[in-house]
Amino acid sequence: MEQAARKVPVVFYRTSAGVEVVRDWLRGLSDADRAIIGQDLMRVQFRWPVGMPLCRPLGEGLWEVRSGLTGNRIARVFFCFTEGRLVALHGFIKKTQKTPDDELKLARKRQREFK
Numbered sequence: 001m002e003q004a005a006r007k008v009p010v011v012f013y014r015t016s017a018g019v020e021v022v023r024d025w026l027r028g029l030s031d032a033d034r035a036i037i038g039q040d041l042m043r044v045q046f047r048w049p050v051g052m053p054l055c056r057p058l059g060e061g062l063w064e065v066r067s068g069l070t071g072n073r074i075a076r077v078f079f080c081f082t083e084g085r086l087v088a089l090h091g092f093i094k095k096t097q098k099t100p101d102d103e104l105k106l107a108r109k110r111q112r113e114f115k
Contacts, residue, residue, distance in 0.1 A: 008045045008081075013089045013110050022077065022088040033069045037077060037091070040067045044079075044086060058104065062089075062111055069093070078107035080114070087114055 012020040
């Protein structure tokens with residue numbers, strides 16, 4: 001008998017003003033790119049724990065979803081787990097090989113605020 005898939009709920013980080021910055025960032029992308037990132041987040045939701053090449057731990061409970069977009073671009077969505085939920089903290093289009101420190105600092109700041 002097959003076991004039902006366990007779905008980890010996804011919530012979006014919300015600023016003190018009530019803005020869901022990751023959701024707004026996603027809405028600004030093309031339909032194709034939004035679908036790719038959405039599919040990758042769904043894979044994490046239903047298949048957790050997931051490792052490389054889709055997810056990579058960044059330390060201290062912070063993770064990244066790695067998405068290959070149209071036009072040979074790369075997107076990252078940083079997330080953490082809190083109270084059994086996947087919390088999308090920050091998303092950006094990656095332009096360099098190394099993850100920019102500013103992007104990582106922002107995600108860690110939001111992670112601390114959420115907890």
